Amino acid sequence: MGGPGIAIVTGAGRGLGHATALALAERGYRVVAAARSAEAGEAAVGLIEDAGGEALALHLDVSDPRSISEGCAGLLPAIAEKWAGSTIDVLVNNAGVGQFAPLHEVSAADFDLTFAVNVRGLLLLIQALAPHLSDGARIVNVSSSLSRHVSPATAVYAASKAAIEALSRSLAVELGPRGIRINTIAPGPTATDFNGGAMRDDAELRHGLGQQTALGRVGEPSEIADAVVALVSPGMRWVTGERIEVSGGVLL
Template sequence: MTDTGIAVVTGAGRGLGQATSLALAQRGYRVVVAARSSDAAQATVDQITGVGGEAIPLVLDIAAIASIRAARDRLLPMLAETWPGSRIQVLVNNAGVGHFAPLDEVTGDDFDDTFAVNVRGPLFLIQAFAPHLADGARVVSLSSSLSRHVSPATAVYAASKAAVEAMSRSLAPELGRRGIRINTIAPGPTATDFNGGAMRDNTELRLGLGQQTALGRVGEPTEIADAVAALVSEDLRWVTGERIEVSGGVLM
């Protein structure tokens, strides 16, 4: 398999992060599988190596700046030893959390946790890894179609994803000096284990949300993962600072 460089993916122990790690490995990337749980990270590593890819696990709590910096400091020597000469070409900010509640039930803890994971974490992850990215590298952060359309009880989550999009646009000219592209992918309703696996396991919810899309169904994790892989490819080398929605045309 051709070495296309190293890809670091957060929240890669399950759901979209796991699917994205597999999609990138299938395209020749050596994948750093970052997750809060060592067991979850290793499970994804085992899937990748089981199909002939290369991957290593990394324990990382995206909500803690100290954890981000410590993980980076542990990782860099590992990369030099495991994959000497290979550079970090892709950084995917996938780890996220969703606290959904109507206005009168939103708590300060919910707000702080959402923004710590969904906004502060990606910012400081990029800050920590930017000096170690190859020139011409690609950064992708996961947003949500909810940054475009409204839905009850999603104000805090939607605001955090809108902040991620604004952050990416603002960082595009800074990173662009080194040819590094940064974009966001905004998934629509997708059948993952996010939010307790509701869209994956609740048939009635899947059907209802599917009817709100132009293509008549909810998405699958592999469809989001393939979009991330396409965005970091050379085919889209002239795209930066953009939000690309991958939602099957939800609530057009």
Template sequence: MGPRTALVTGANRGLGRSTALALARHGLNVVVACRGGADAGAGTVRQIQAAGGDAVAVRLDLEDVASFGAFTEDLLDELRGRWGADTLDVLVNNAGIGLFGALADVTPADFDAVVGTNFRGTFFLVQALAPHLADGARVVNVSTSLTRHVSPGTSVYAASKAAVEALSRSLAAELGPRGIRVNAVAPGPSATDFNGGAMRDDPGLRETLAAGTALGRVGQPAEIGDAIAALASEEMRWITAERIEVSGGALL
């Protein structure tokens, strides 16, 4: 068996970075994909290498579906040249954007950006990379607890992630004959830099959201990353087509 490899989108910060670090701790070589490319992903690469793992940062813009063919070829060259690998063992579709607003305030440009990145981009990236996933590979698509409960101003974002969850189930059936497992992880309120870092930087917001969780606090990025890495591990080999919420029991 050759070296195990993973690709994590949006891995330059937040949940993506935590996921990349967790997968590296599980012994995988990690491709850190982000819109800013090598410069933006350098911090994640340094952290992984400092801990004894290996990683490389590459540029990927999920809104630019037309670039996915060239991206795939460059990715394969990187896998072969750096690690002698021809396939990916883990694909984590984490990158996404959230533009929030009431029904009357959402513009077509907002709608297209959110759906184009969170759903369209994820769909066509999986399409491009599926032939290069190893048999028995694991795909984890990052969703949100907002597909289960409601929060004002989140309609387009939540709908885009609900589409990702439906996609995950369909892909699990389609790729299952190759032993590929596909699941969705739905983080709850977490102290990350998402949405301008509102939850991370606003104690009042954190306190309000923490009061609505069974465990009495908001999550930390590392807790989401660890859950994704665990779901992608061999110990979870009999789980596919599932939505796993990692929310500390939010809004039960």
């Protein structure tokens, strides 16, 4: 089949997922761009193909268990037809939501949605795809620097990211006998469209958060994507169950 293999990126329609899908394609991966919006997934595929890469779109809502099971069932025949492939080599669980509110404003619905997308959806997707991962496959789960340091009104979001890290360590042991590596990337302040694009569009906010980092600025999506690419590379083959923070040294 050639190339380094097949990679799936969730939340590939925008932000860090979009940047990661493009970065993997640039390195020769055949990329499945999974997105809740079918249009966003197709747009990502178009950009990858325009740049000379290979990709296909997957309409996937990780908050919905049925969408996960049906999406995975349809994905495998699509991979076989397009690329004559039967296994997946890289899975990047990037899809996520942020519900930010102080304690007195947190609702049960906020909590349930955050954990349904950020934790349950991630777990169910790994479960559904595990039989189809190649031996030696790599899984990268996207956490946050907020699992290490505190910030007002982020309790539920930070808790969901800490849960991802604990889940990743456990699954690293469970899937380790197959040579499958599972790690988490924990981005710091990054100029994306996450949370309404506040950090990307608000120069004052970027400046303030940048001053909290050792490198004096917020990150760019491509810098997080490059870290993911590095983590799934052969040079990191002895790294699993780890949390790698990519934050420019925020709040050290």
